[in-house]
Amino acid sequence: IAGITQAPTSQILAAGRRMTLRCTQDMRHNAMYWYRQDLGLGLRLIHYSNTAGTTGKGEVPDGYSVSRANTDDFPLTLASAVPSQTSVYFCASSDTGYNEQFFGPGTRLTVL
């Protein structure tokens, strides 16, 4: 049982390119989240989904989009990457909004 997986582990991307970060969980959790973590800052919520078929915007949604077609998968897409999107991206899931969140191993993204 993997828990929550993310792909790729790391990626270097040219500015202007489109990129999708993948996230899959096998815990049948209802809620899923995408965060970015930058040095010296706390985790910042990009988008979330409380249940399959629904999504919501977090603190820093601009430049990112998500979809939640089923319970297990929650991909994050950068339509046209910019250098300020260089960050470590974590996907997380929880059974409900007030349960502990379980995190994937992260994707280290560099946009040049």
Next chain:
Amino acid sequence: GQNIDQPTEMTATEGAIVQINCTYQTSGFNGLFWYQQHAGEAPTFLSYNVLDGLEEKGRFSSFLSRSKGYSYLLLKELQMKDSASYLCAPLDSNYQLIWGAGTKLIIKP
């Protein structure tokens, strides 16, 4: 606005006790989480407090005072593997976690 305040860095000695403080201001409150994050790794859950008081879990304890907007994480019998960042995260009225920047704890032999 929403704000989390915790020390940037702390140093402690192996075998000792350390207390990491966190003060918060949030729009509504539905409990407070503490997470541990080793360098280069994902955060992992340590504790959750929703009522005032102390929750003890092995070497780790967490305290909450809702009226003061204050929490602390107490680590006893420190081990070298406890060197990590500790993240304070209250849950706001929308059930969103508000994350502090974390406290980097350095353990010295």
